[in-house]
Amino acid sequence: MNLDYPLAHLMGGVILLCAFSMLSQRRLAAMITLYQVQALTLSAAAFWQGFAQGAGDLYLTGLITLAIKGILLPMGMRQIVQRFNMVRAVETTVPVGFSMILGVGLIGIAVLVVLPTTVSAVSLTREDLAISLSVVLLGLLVMTLRRNAIAQVIGFLSTENGLVLAATGMPGMPFVAELSVALLVLLAFLVIGVFLFRIREHFDTLDLVGIEEIERRGR
């Protein structure tokens, strides 16, 4: 039996499920764990695609994902959470039920947009693309709904995972793209890390509601 499709879809599904659960998670620590599971699954998906397509550079993508996103970034984020003493804190501005309904809506949109436009492409790519667009949109939703800076960062990183999932599904996509994504995520994360500390310095909180200085001054 050919395992190409079922396994790739299974891993895509797990990644989507993680992105979706992030919407409902109230605790930062749990969100980080979800992100880690998502990244680990992504690296497994990259390895599997590398094996199925016979493309060596996808193994490298998988390794980078595993090292940076699966291990380093979650470790860094956990440290920040510990340091800021936010282990138990998470709030949502929108009720969880409502944000999940929005999430389901976005997944529906992604499927409805991608499947009809990609009739000519290979079916594996089509469904992979629908899944990864859903992950991207869900990540953006997390970024919009959460007011906590770390939660927004996790949303951003989850978006990036969706993008890499799409890239691994593309037949023969040159490696340049994935490498740069991985490196730039790291860079972006460094930048964000610095930000977090500075925001913390200035406002004694990572709650972004409190920093709307410019609004108050009346531009």
Add this chain to the structure above:
Amino acid sequence: MNLCLPAVFLPLLAAPAIGVFGTRAQGAMANLALNVIVFGFTVGVFFEPGSGLIHADDLGMIFGALTSFVCMTTALSNLSFVWSGNEVLSVRRWRVYHAMCQVVLGSTLLGFYADNIGLLWVAVEGATIAATVGVSLSRTASALEAAWKYFILGGVGIALALFGTMLVYLAAQPALGPGLAAMSFTALGAHVTKLDGSLLTLAFVFLLFGYGTKAALVPLHGWLPDAYAEGPIPLTTALSTLMLNVALIAILRFRHLMQANFAGGGGALQPGVFLLTLGLASLLLTAFSLSRRRDARRFFGFSSIEHSGIAVFAFGIGGPAAIFGGLLHMLVHTLIKSALFQALMRGAALRGSAAPGNYGFSHLRGMIHSNKYVGWLLGGCVFALTGLPPSGLFASEFIIISQTIQRDPYMSLPLGLGLVLCAVAIIRHVGPLVFGHAPPHTKHQKAGVGINLAGLQLALGFGIAFAMPWFLLNALSSVAAALQ
């Protein structure tokens, strides 16, 4: 020899060194020296455009040279900004600041010269990260908020643009197969009718919103006024001119792919509607928000949104003449805006400090009482932004409007309305800014030699519009004809 490579990689490779070594003054000098060398390379690119992954087509040559020219003059006026000591930063942050200036320059040039949609994306992302670091450098509460906003909105844009890039690659699969060719603008352009039209349309929507974030098109413009107002002002100059241009050029190139696919029966939708909508939205929103700004940098930030909206509108109208008008508009706007920000910086320095927060219109009014030349120059630049004759923008806006009347008459009404409203909102500030009552205790002061550069750029903006040199005219016309 491919001169694009040193132009791109010299600043990128020099950036780490600048970021680690040197004092404030050494950093500023190194920044200037590198900019001068890179300007030399970008001029050399006209003769040695090279080939392959990084090479310059006509569009890249023109905008690459413009970019490095503006960067060079900005680096010169940066000297006085650094030496004035208005912006109080530690040595380490000055190093980071100058390194980031170089990264912005290098990655913007990469964006113009890259013949690869992935590389273009990398360039834009690199420039964004560098600019975010730059904006946050003064570490005040509002600077952090601006940088965070920039990062979040920019991150969304980057994600959407990358997804669009991958969709273009997928759309090219039937024609070009796997590999690098399916990501090259040259190859994509050559096989454009064989691309998958519906995928290309989907890709274009993502790319438009992705790069539209960088071009600050409404409704993705939220980051721009804050980022303009809070970063160190030389960096603002770079942002206002380089980042917008590289994003607009990217949009133009993808628009061409889609339009050509549509014309060749490839099944893509016509891109015009999307561009016209976003362009008009930007123009009209600024028309109504300009009049309420009290901070000059935020005000001119909104004016940048207006002009990038006009350029996108011109691309949406389509046809060689409108594209020509849009490109001319970008060229002239870049020169005027950079002159304006340099004059503004000098003016604010005359009033005490060029650090962010000292750019209220009430603080800057009556500039002529501080220094005649700066006053007139500032007035001239602000007036030029309105697009009334004899401003260089008049020429480009005239072309765009006449093309609109010819190709899409109904669109000319909202376009005209937006242009007039913006012009009125801007021109209201010229009088008070130049001739108004100066704040008490204002003394007449010397402005320094560097200010002549701003005057030179303003004159160049005028000259390019009304007396364009033949070689530029030929190059720009052939670009517009090829990308129609």
